Amino acid sequence: MSNPPTNGERPADGAPLLDVSELTVHHGQLRALDRVSLRVFPGEVYAIIGANGAGKSTLLRTIAGLHRPTGGVIWFDGQDVTKVRPERRAARGIAMVPEGRRLFESLTVEENLQVGATYARKGPWTIERVYEMFGWMAERRSQRTAQLSGGEQQAVAIGRALVANPRVLLLDELSLGLAPVVVQRIYGMLPQILATGLTVLLVEQDVSQALRVASHLQCLLEGRTTLEGRPSDVTAEQVEAAYFGLARAGQESDSLWSGSTTSSRES
């Protein structure tokens, strides 16, 4: 396998780990995704940005196998997984941290991590390793996750996905509902995660945060791709136009860069 690309660079050769081609997904009559394509290479952080309802979660959930597309193909490590069941995709190395964490709140921290480890692949991530990464977690292993703060719950959700030893980690809106300082702390863990060989595909409404960590980005608007490229190659104006659509870009750009496009935040 080729070396992982450094931040901002993509391998000139080599195969993508995840190759999504012309993906179309409907929720009933609504076309939530319209021929969206993306290629995620080993070791990179690929960010999907876009406003509420742009189709970001639908994209991640379809890659994880939770929605059935009406068109297009999903290739993972060279194999067509479009019709593969979600648990089989997990076994092949696709794990997701869902929007809103979705922990088992009546279970303890450790029990939640054990759930993630149930059908784990072989690899570097263990519950102990998650405890090493999040220093506070081991001594609170017996606490129910309902008693944790939003940021702590997010950390457990990440840990639960990591202990499955995925090859690609799908992160859905990590920043949602969290104070900026907590968001920084959570994203501060990414280098440690990438160092174990993982590839990350993340969804973010917080555009500044996405641009800070991504090596490649794509913007969705109403289910369609409106921008794709390396963060260093796109201008703020291009991002604004792609995010809001040309007509609204000027009026709403301030909220985009302050990160206040996300819904209400908690501390």
Ligand code: ATP
């Ligand atoms: P958000 O940041 O608000 O989660 P998003 O970019 O992730 O937005 P999606 O959640 O993928 O967007 O939603 C895309 C569109 O599909 C929206 O119009 C949404 O209302 C609709 N939608 C999403 N999930 C479903 C569902 N299960 N059934 C019906 N419509 C859905």
